[in-house]
Amino acid sequence: MKSVYLDQIRRQNPLIHNITNTVAAHLSANGLLAIGASPLMSAALEEMEALPQISRALVINIGTLSGKDPETMILAGKSANRAGIPVILDPVGVAATPYRREMVACLLEEVEFEVIRGNVGELAHLAGVAWQAKGVDAGEGEADVAAIARRVAEQYRCVAAVSGKTDYISDGLRLAKIHNGTPMFTRITASGCLLGAVCGAFAAVAEGKVFEAVCEACTAYAVAGELAAASLKPTELGQFGVNLMNELGALSAAVIEQNARIVYE
Template sequence: MKSIYLEKIRAQNPLIHNITNIVAANFSANGLLALGASPMMSDSEEEMVEMPNLSQALVINIGTLVGKEQKAMLLAGKTANEKGIPVVLDPVGVGATSYRRETVRQLLSEIKFALIRGNAGELATIAGEAWEAKGVDAGSGDVDLKSVAQRVAKQYGCVVLISGEVDVISDGIQTATVHNGTPLFPKVTASGCLLSAICGAFLAVDSGDHFAAALEACVAYTVAGELAAQGLTSQVGRFQIGLLDELAALSPETIVQKGRINE
């Protein structure tokens, strides 16, 4: 693959509006800054009509869901659709409760998403597959994740990125797997949420090629994670800080050289 979008992010410094959870907000903001994007964290319903006029992408993350956020998400998503900026959905823990499932169902029915990014359990739930979820963790199940990604992508007319030991990206026609990463990722809370935010930055500069942007975002992030994990075993604090450092230092050449992709 070629690295097309990383340098565009750093040149354009796109503003990424995040409606996200209290666990992820700080880490996501710092990760976007490290990459070269500009974060805006707002879930106030009163701002949701104006915010898409300022932003180049919207990331909706349902991690710590409350009623007022649901209304803000719907309003922001619809306004972003009207303005033509890409919208990313991170359906955190969608299988955990009926409230989360109903919220995601409503978001998917009323907002056109460019990308859905979640773990295997979250996407299996959206696809209607049997899965044993454990809170916001991936849980366990026996399904073909490529098939799940393809079906959900076709159903909602978007790109799907399923994060895990092997990441799966599909737009329903093209499908790729990314084999970079580190076991330290799930040891750091909000590491998946940060990936969703970073996908928003890549989609913000992609001129409509959301599959290519999501693929490069995934490779860039997992390569940065690999580099941050070098020499570490259980030092998750050092890994978290190192990940931000590696995102800031990442180059297009490193993405191309170290990315392990099957397309």
């Protein structure tokens, strides 16, 4: 894989507007800074028309959705669509409750998303495939993950990214599998949410090449995690969080290219 967009992020420092959950906010902001983007976290209804106009991408994460958040997200999403910037959806735990299911359906109705990223439980739900998720965790099922990625991409006319031991990325036509990563990602909170934000930064500088951008984003992030875990025991979860930020800070095109294990089908 040729890394194209990381250098663009470090050069352009794109402003990424995040409407995200209270658990992930700090980690996502730090991770975006580490790769060279400029994070702005806001869920104020009053500035949802203004912010997308000065931002380069909008990331919507429903992890702790409540109250006026759906209205806020729709307003921001529509404004971002008008402004022509990519909008990323992270449908955290969408299958867990009727409220989440309805609100995400509503978001998908009202806003055009360039990227939908989630674990297999979440994207299986969006694809209408049977799957046993647990809360905000991936859960278990027997469906074909590649088919889920393709179906979400087709159905919502977006790039779909299914995160897991292997990541599956599809735009409906193409499919990429990323074999980088570490099981330690599943042992710290909000690591998926941060990946959603990272996808936003890559999409921001990709000038419409969203599939390529998401492939590079997911590979870069998985490589950073792999390197962060390399010297650790699987129980050293605190240190993994520290190392992950170090590795995101140190990421370069060369590091990505040397470590990428991505296969296109």
